[in-house]
Amino acid sequence: MSKVSKLFPVFVFFAMFVHGQESARVIARQGQVSFFSYTSVEHIKAENNQVLGIIDLTSGEIAVSMLMNAFIFEKALMREHFNESYVESDIYPKATFEGQIQGFDSGLEGEQTRIVKGNFSMHGVTKVLEIKTKIERKDQIFLLTGTFEALVQDYQIKIPPLLAGNIAKTISVDFRFECEPYAN
C-alpha cells in the first residue's frame, strides 16, 4: 500500500471537518416569548426574555428552547403557581421547538413570510405546530417574529374548576428572536 492511500482517510477527515464548519448558524440568546390569557375575570400576561433560538441557514432547520421558570408574571405569586401547579417546571423544566422553515431563503435581504413547521414540546406533550413567521434579514442579523395560539387542554395542563373563569382556554403566544451569527 502506498503512502498516499494510507493518508487518504486523513484527507477525508479534514475535508469533513472543513465542511462541518461551513454550515452557517445564527443564534438568538435573548429571544422573547410572551403569552396572554384574556378572560372577563382576569388578564394574565407573562414574558420570558431568556429564550434561546438557533437556525441552520443552509438547511432551514430551527430549534427553540426556553426555561419555564424564566417566565415573569405581573403578579409574583402567579409565577409560583404557574411553575408549581400548572406546568410543573420541576419535572418539565423546558419547552422546546424543533422544526423547519419551509421555503427559507437565507440569502434574501429584507422581509419574507414563511411557515415554520415542527414539534413543540411542553409539559411532556409534543404537538406539531405550523406557525406563520415573519423573517427580516439585515446583513448578518435575522429577526423572526410571529404569533400563534395554543390550547391549554392540549398540553394536559389542568385548571381547577374554581379558577376556570380566570384562565383562558386558548393562550395567545408572541415571539421575537433576533439572531446573530453563531460562533462555537
Place this chain on the structure above:
Amino acid sequence: MQIRAVFTFWTLVVMAVPVLGQEGLLDILEQEHKDTVPTYVSATFKTTRITYGHSVETRKKGILEIMLSNRFWNTPALQSQSFGVDKMNARIALEYGISDRLSTGFGGSTWDGLFDGYLKYRLVRQRPKGEGSPFSITIFQNASYFSEGLTLPDVDDSFSNRLSYTSQLLIARKFGPNFSLQLTPTYVRRSVRYGDIDTRNHVALGIGGRYKLSHHVSLVSEYYRVFNPLDNFDTYGPFGLGVNWEIGDVMLQFMLTNAPSMVEDSFITGTKNNFNFKNPNLNFGFNFTYVLHLKRKLKGLKQKD
C-alpha cells in the same frame, strides 16, 4: 495485517466524524442554557407558614398579605352547647414584602392579648442540583408584647418585662417536586407572663414538612421540641397536622393542633395541652391569607426569584 488494522482504524474515524458533527440544534441550545442566569428552587412551602410556624418562604417585593388566623376549641365542661367553638383565638395581621428577600408583618391576637411584629430575611436560596446551595436558609426575628393584666404578685410589671423575642434559623430543603422538609433551631427570650421563677431563655428545635397531594393541595405537619421547658407548669411541644390549599390569590390552611396561640414565643414555650382528641386539647385551626400585589409591573429582563 498491520495495513488492515490501520485501514480499519481510519474507517472508524471517518465514520465517527459525521456522527460527532451531527450534533442537533437542540443539543447546542442545551449547552447555551448553562450560561444563562441562575435559577432557584421555588415553592419549597407555598405559604409563609407551614401550619402555625413560619416556613422559609417570604413574599416578593410589593406583596401585601392580609392574614386572618383562627383557632377554635371546646372547654372541657360537659355541658358545652357549642360544636368545637367554645373558645376562639383570632390573629389578624398585615404582612408585607419589602424586597424579594426581606419581609415584615404585624399582628394582634384576641385570646391571649399578644401583639407581635417580625422581620424575616431569605439568606440562602436553594438552587437546582449541582448548581449551588442544596438548602434554603431564612432568618427570622420577632418581638411580641403581652397586653393583658398580670395577676402575678411579685413580678416587675414593666414594658420590657412584657416583651418576648423569638429568633429562628429556618433551614429547608425541597427534596423533589412533592416533598419539602424544614428544621428550625429556635431561641426564645420569654416575657414574665408565666412568672419569674423560671429561666426566661429557652432553646427549641422545630421540624416541619410538606407533601404535595395534588397541584393545589398539600399535606403539612409541624412539631417543636423545647429542650428546657417551663418548670412552674407542664408544657407540651406544639404539634400541627393540616392541609394547605392554594386558590389563586387566596391561600387556605386547615389544621388540627394543640397550640391555641399563634405567636412564636407563646406556642413554643407555653402550650399547656398535649395533642390528643380530648377537650380542650384539640384545636381546629384555620388560616385565611389574601395576597395583594401592590406592584404589578412586569419586572423586565433581570431574572429574580
